[in-house]
Every structure is written in C-alpha cells, then in structure tokens.
Amino acid sequence: xxxxxxxxxxxxxxxxxxxxxxxxxxxxxxxxxxxxxxxxxxxxxxxxxxxxxxxxxxxxxxxxxxxxxxxxxxxxxxxxxxxxxxxxxxxxxxxxxxxxxxxxxxxxxxxxxxxxxxxxxxxxxxxxxxxxxxxxxxxxxxxxxxxxxxxxxxxxxxxxxxxxxxxxxxxxxxxxxxxxxxxxxxxxxxxxxxxxxxxxxxxxxxxxxxxxxxxxxxxxxxxxxxxxxxxxxxxxxxxxxxxxxxxxxxxxxxxxxxxxxxxxxxxxxxxxxxxxxxxxxxxxxxxxxxxxxxxxxxxxxxxxxxxxxxx
Amino acid sequence: xxxxxxxxxxxxxxxxxxxxxxxxxxxxxxxxxxxxxxxxxxxxxxxxxxxxxxxxxxxxxxxxxxxxxxxxxxxxxxxxxxxxxxxxxxxxxxxxxxxxxxxxxxxxxxxxxxxxxxxxxxxxxxxxxxxxxxxxxxxxxxxxxxxxxxxxxxxxxxxxxxxxxxxxxxxxxxxxxxxxxxxxxxxxxxxxxxxxxxxxxxxxxxxxxxxxxxxxxxxxxxxxxxxxxxxxxxxxxxxxxxxxxxxxxxxxxxxxxxxxxxxxxxxxxxxxxxxxxxxxxxxxxxxxxxxxxxxxxxxxxxxxxxxxxxxxxxxxxxxxxxxxxxxxxxxxxxxxxxxxxxxxxxxxxxxxxxxxxxxx
Numbered sequence: 001x002x003x004x005x006x007x008x009x010x011x012x013x014x015x016x017x018x019x020x021x022x023x024x025x026x027x028x029x030x031x032x033x034x035x036x037x038x039x040x041x042x043x044x045x046x047x048x049x050x051x052x053x054x055x056x057x058x059x060x061x062x063x064x065x066x067x068x069x070x071x072x073x074x075x076x077x078x079x080x081x082x083x084x085x086x087x088x089x090x091x092x093x094x095x096x097x098x099x100x101x102x103x104x105x106x107x108x109x110x111x112x113x114x115x116x117x118x119x120x121x122x123x124x125x126x127x128x129x130x131x132x133x134x135x136x137x138x139x140x141x142x143x144x145x146x147x148x149x150x151x152x153x154x155x156x157x158x159x160x161x162x163x164x165x166x167x168x169x170x171x172x173x174x175x176x177x178x179x180x181x182x183x184x185x186x187x188x189x190x191x192x193x194x195x196x197x198x199x200x201x202x203x204x205x206x207x208x209x210x211x212x213x214x215x216x217x218x219x220x221x222x223x224x225x226x227x228x229x230x231x232x233x234x235x236x237x238x239x240x241x242x243x244x245x246x247x248x249x250x251x252x253x254x255x256x257x258x259x260x261x262x263x264x265x266x267x268x269x270x271x272x273x274x275x276x277x278x279x280x281x282x283x284x285x286x287x288x289x290x291x292x293x294x295x296x297x298x299x300x301x302x303x304x305x306x307x308x309x310x311x
Numbered sequence: 312x313x314x315x316x317x318x319x320x321x322x323x324x325x326x327x328x329x330x331x332x333x334x335x336x337x338x339x340x341x342x343x344x345x346x347x348x349x350x351x352x353x354x355x356x357x358x359x360x361x362x363x364x365x366x367x368x369x370x371x372x373x374x375x376x377x378x379x380x381x382x383x384x385x386x387x388x389x390x391x392x393x394x395x396x397x398x399x400x401x402x403x404x405x406x407x408x409x410x411x412x413x414x415x416x417x418x419x420x421x422x423x424x425x426x427x428x429x430x431x432x433x434x435x436x437x438x439x440x441x442x443x444x445x446x447x448x449x450x451x452x453x454x455x456x457x458x459x460x461x462x463x464x465x466x467x468x469x470x471x472x473x474x475x476x477x478x479x480x481x482x483x484x485x486x487x488x489x490x491x492x493x494x495x496x497x498x499x500x501x502x503x504x505x506x507x508x509x510x511x512x513x514x515x516x517x518x519x520x521x522x523x524x525x526x527x528x529x530x531x532x533x534x535x536x537x538x539x540x541x542x543x544x545x546x547x548x549x550x551x552x553x554x555x556x557x558x559x560x561x562x563x564x565x566x567x568x569x570x571x572x573x574x575x576x577x578x579x580x581x582x583x584x585x586x587x588x589x590x591x592x593x594x595x596x597x598x599x600x601x602x603x604x605x606x607x608x609x610x611x612x613x614x615x616x617x618x619x620x621x622x623x624x625x626x627x628x629x630x631x632x633x634x635x636x637x638x639x640x641x642x643x644x645x646x647x648x649x650x651x652x653x654x655x656x657x658x659x660x661x662x663x664x665x666x667x668x669x670x671x
Contacts, residue, residue: 007481133344201435205427205429206427206448209425210422210453210503211452211453225437225439
C-alpha cells in the first residue's frame with residue numbers, strides 16, 4: 001500500500017518538475033486561459049450553490065420580475081445582477097445552469113467520440129491493409145459532411161422517430177450522440193496516424209515476439225504512447241462541441257427551452273434584441289465566447305507543449 | 312526434415328543445430344494500391360529482401376550476418392524470430408519446422424526460448440513502462456512464474472545479472488543512457504530463459520567505449536548459459552570479435568559463409584574482399600586496397616545473374632546471366648561465385664589482421 005502511495009507521490013513530483021508544468025508556467029496565455037476555464041467549469045458545477053433560484057423550476061420565478069435590465073442600469077433590481085428574461089428568470093442563474101448543460105453535452109459528446117474514434121483508429125492503424133482502407137474511406141465520406149449537418153440530420157431523425165413525450169427527456173442524449181458521432185473521425189484519424197508510427201517501433205516488435213495479443217499491444221503498449229495528440233484534439237474539440245450544441249439549440253433543434261443551454265438562451269434573447277432587451281442574448285453569448293476561446297487557447301498551448309519539435 | 316539433413320553443411324551433420332534456415336526467402340509487395348495499378352497501369356513491384364538463404368547455427372555458437380545497409384540482414388532476423396512469415400523456405404528450431412502446422416502449435420510453446428535484442432535502445436523499450444515491468448513482460452506473457460514476489464525477485468536478479476542495480480527497476484527508460492538501456496534490453500531478452508538470441512545490430516547505436524562493454528557482457532552470458540546467437544552487424548571489427556561463423560550477405564543472398572577466422576584471413580568472394588578492404592587501417596601499412604565502388608543494387612529490380620556483377624572487378628559474361636550456386640570448400644567454407652568456381656580470381660592478400668586498429 002505504501003509502495004503505491006510512494007509511486008503516486010513520485011509520479012506527482014515528477015509531473016510537477018516536468019517540462020509540461022514548466023512550459024505551462026512560462027506561458028501567460030495558458031495560465032490565464034486555464035484560470036478562466038477552471039472558474040467557468042467549477043461555477044457551472046456549483047451552479048445550485050451560486051444561483052439565486054433554479055431556472056428549470058417554474059415555481060421559483062415570477063412573471064412580474066420579467067425584463068429587468070442589469071442592476072447597474074436605471075430600473076435595475078439588485079436581486080438580478082444581470083437582469084431577467086421575458087419570463088422573469090434571473091439571467092445569471094440561467095447562464096450558470098445553461099453553461100452546465102452546454103458543458104455536459106460538450107464533455108460527454110467528446111467522451112462518446114473518443115470511445116468510438118480511438119478503437120477504430122487503433123485497429124485501423126495496427127491491422128492496416130483492406131480493413132484500414134475500408135474504415136478510412138468511411139471516415140472520409142463522413143468528413144466531407146460538415147459536423148453540424150450530421151448533427152442536424154440525426155436530431156431530425158430522432159424527432160421523427162421518438163414520440164412527443166420522450167422527445168423532451170431524451171433531447172440531451174440525442175444531442176450527445178449526434179455531436180459525438182460527428183466528431184469521431186478526427187480521433188480515429190489522429191490515433192491511426194500515431195498508431196502506424198508506433199507499431200513499427202521496436203518495443204512493439206518485442207511484444208509481438210513475446211506472442212502478446214494484438215489487443216494487449218494496442219491498449220497497453222501503443223495507446224499510452226499516443227495519448228498526447230488525443231488530449232490536444234479532445235481539448236480543442238470540446239470547445240467545438242460546445243459551439244455545435246449552441247448552434248443546434250439556436251436553430252431550435254437542440255435542448256428544449258425548459259432546460260435552457262447557452263445556445264437556447266441566445267436564441268430566446270435573439271427574439272428580444274430589437275426590443276432593446278440586449279442583456280438576454282449578449283451575456284450568454286459572451287460566456288460562450290469566453291469559454292470556447294479559453295479552452296481553445298489551452299488546447300493550442302497543450303499542442304505546442306507536447307510537440308517535441310517546438311521545445 | 313530428412314532432405315534438410317542431407318543439405319545441411321557437413322560440419323554440423325553430427326549434432327542437431329539449434330537453428331537452421333533452409334532456402335529462406337522473404338518478398339515484400341511494394342506495389343502501388345490496387346486502384347492506382349488499374350488506372351495508371353503501374354506494375355506490381357515485389358521487393359526481394361531475402362532470397363534463398365540457408366545456414367545452420369550449432370548450440371553455444373555465434374553466427375554473424377554482415378553486409379551493407381539494405382542487404383536483408385534484419386529481414387532474415389525478423390523471419391527467423393517469426394515477425395514475418397517466410398515467402399519460401401523453412402526455419403527449423405531444434406529440428407522442428409516452425410512453418411508446418413504441427414510446428415506452428417509447437418512454435419507458440421517454443422517462442423520463449425527465442426528472443427531478440429534490437430538495434431535502437433531508444434525505441435526498443437516502451438517509454439511509458441517502468442523498467443521492472445519491461446523486464447517482467449516476457450515472464451508474464453509466457454506465464455513462466457506465478458506469484459508477484461517470484462517475478463519481482465527474478466527481475467531483480469536479471470537487473471544485477473546485466474550489471475544494473477535492482478533499485479533501477481523503479482525508473483523509466485528515459486532515465487538511462489544508451490548502454491544502460493541496451494543492458495535492460497538484454498535483461499528482458501533473458502527473462503524467459505531463452506536458448507537462442509537474435510541480436511540485430513545491438514551495438515551500432517552505442518558509443519564505441521560502450522560497445523565493448525555490451526559485447527563482453529553478451530559473451531559472458533553466452534558462456535554462462537550456453538546461449539546461441541544470431542548476430543547481425545555491419546561492423547566487421549565487432550563481427551570478428553564475437554563470431555564463430557560468418558555469413559556475408561549481398562542483396563538478399565548469402566555470398567559467402569564460413570568459420571570467422573577463415574573468412575577474415577582468406578576471404579574468397581570479391582564482395583567479402585571489398586568489405587574487408589574498407590576497414591580503416593590505423594597502422595598505416597600503405598597496403599594496396601580496392602575501394603568499395605558503386606552503389607548497392609535495387610532489390611526491386613536486382614541485376615541479372617550474380618547480383619554483385621556491376622561492382623565486381625572480376626565479372627565475366629557468365630556472371631551477368633547465371634545466378635551462382637554456392638560451392639563448398641574445406642572447413643565448411645561456402646562461396647557463391649563463378650570466378651572462384653572457375654579458379655580465375657587470384658588469392659587475396661590477408662587484408663584483416665586481428666586486433667589491428669579494431670574497435671572492439
């Protein structure tokens with residue numbers, strides 16, 4: 001037991017002394033981006049503690065409070081820091097809960113894309129030959145359709161198939177599936193490329209001489225050595241997935257207005273933009289921009305930090 | 312099995328050799344993809360990496376393969392160890408044909424008795440694994456020891472055997488130098504208690520000072536465990552130091568095989584002479600040399616007849632048309648050369664003096 005603890009502690013020490021942490025401290029952009037991302041993610045997770053009421057629960061807000069501007073403007077109400085929407089929901093609470101939905105969809109759809117893309121990429125790269133050709137042509141075909149189109153298609157299909165009462169409840173899962181399935185190609189291709197490089201290295205040949213099963217070699221030998229590029233893709237695609245979710249919700253095919261995500265909030269606000277109620281759409285929009293920007297910057301830094309040629 | 316014994320060199324007829332290759336060939340299909348072949352009518356390209364190679368290695372002996380880069384040495388090693396199936400020919404391990412149906416079942420049981428040491432000590436160890444897990448992998452893969460403690464004890468033993476400390480097992484490969492990594496590689500190869508080790512240029516990526524240490528370690532281990540080595544190198548000084556028998560390869564074929572002393576002191580094939588002449592001579596004897604002229608041919612489209620004829624100073628018409636068959640001389644010295652067979656090549660001056668300016 002102590003040996004494991006020692007190993008773990010040693011691992012953490014090595015990581016903290018390592019190149020990655022050094023490069024992180026050297027990059028101001030990365031530190032700021034990480035800080036912003038961290039604050040946004042943790043406030044989304046702690047949304048029930050930070051918000052004044054639950055915007056998903058209609059009994060907690062009142063139509064009388066509708067359309068208050070942010071508190072610093074005249075007519076503002078200090079109870080609603082960022083104002084309220086047309087139904088009397090506190091914008092700050094709605095944004096906190098909304099970014100929770102957005103991030104959850106982004107995170108799980110990327111997890112789903114990884115779960116599909118990494119095994120396909122590993123098998124394609126390791127086995128090669130006809131199987132590789134077939135899988136990669138499928139990937140090419142899928143890549144020629146924009147991700148948003150595929151997501152729209154699946155979402156539309158799900159709407160057609162599922163009965164009305166199920167539709168609302170399953171909307172989030174349909175979104176996760178639709179966005180995930182449109183992102184797996186990137187993971188498959190990256191993993192395939194790295195896998196083809198790794199499989200010719202001598203440590204893989206040594207494992208083959210020992211008669212190790214191909215799945216063992218793929219999972220225990222190759223996969224740990226190609227996680228760097230996969231992490232970079234995952235980070236950047238997380239931001240993309242959040243944006244795709246927002247786009248779908250803005251177009252009205254995403255999550256229902258009863259459980260608004262950032263995209264849904266922007267769409268609702270969009271209807272009131274010309275009535276002068278700018279805060280309903282601008283604040284969720286700004287949060288979306290800041291979130292995707294900082295995650296992207298973090299991904300860019302990670303890509304450079306993991307690229308030995310740029311060190 | 313029986314016809315194989317008939318064709319084996321006379322010297323090893325008494326004992327069963329540990330490893331025997333019979334007419335081994337390995338071709339690679341390097342053609343363009345099917346669609347390109349159909350549309351652009353590009354031809355099928357077959358790279359003949361190894362062509363009709365036969366040799367036998369006796370127990371406890373070292374057989375070396377030498378030759379320029381790209382002559383097929385490493386491919387021979389990979390075919391023997393089972394990474395590539397041979398296109399033609401057979402590999403026998405202690406008399407069992409590894410390609411026959413019976414042999415394939417047997418082969419999986421015998422795999423642990425055959426291990427490989429690789430050229431690049433930076434690529435042959437998984438950078439994400441701890442050294443003790445790397446060394447323990449053959450034990451775990453073959454299920455040789457049960458119990459965690461036993462495996463750990465064995466790994467510690469192996470580390471000390473190759474001159475490292477047992478505590479080094481907790482480190483990662485990148486914390487070691489090239490020579491130390493090659494020691495780890497050797498420890499891993501020894502973990503399954505093999506009888507036969509294939510060493511694919513084990514010292515060519517190392518500093519000269521470290522090369523000697525690794526070679527001496529390998530010799531000690533050979534004496535201690537009665538190991539049989541297939542040693543692959545382009546460094547003739549190293550080969551002279553370690554080998555009992557030497558095989559010289561040119562464009563996938565064995566052109567000369569024989570006892571190391573014999574091949575180095577009385578090289579027959581013009582290519583062997585050329586290679587030996589290319590060893591730097593620190594004694595500055597001013598001896599007349601034939602420089603290695605020309606480039607090695609293309610294995611996709613090798614020269615007709617004897618593949619060496621475009622570079623050979625003794626090439627005659629027969630060399631351009633007919634592939635030479637190996638002829639056997641006294642002491643199991645086999646040469647595949649029309650010129651030698653016809654006795655029209657003059658004897659060479661002994662070009663390589665043992666120890667003179669050698670590296671190892």
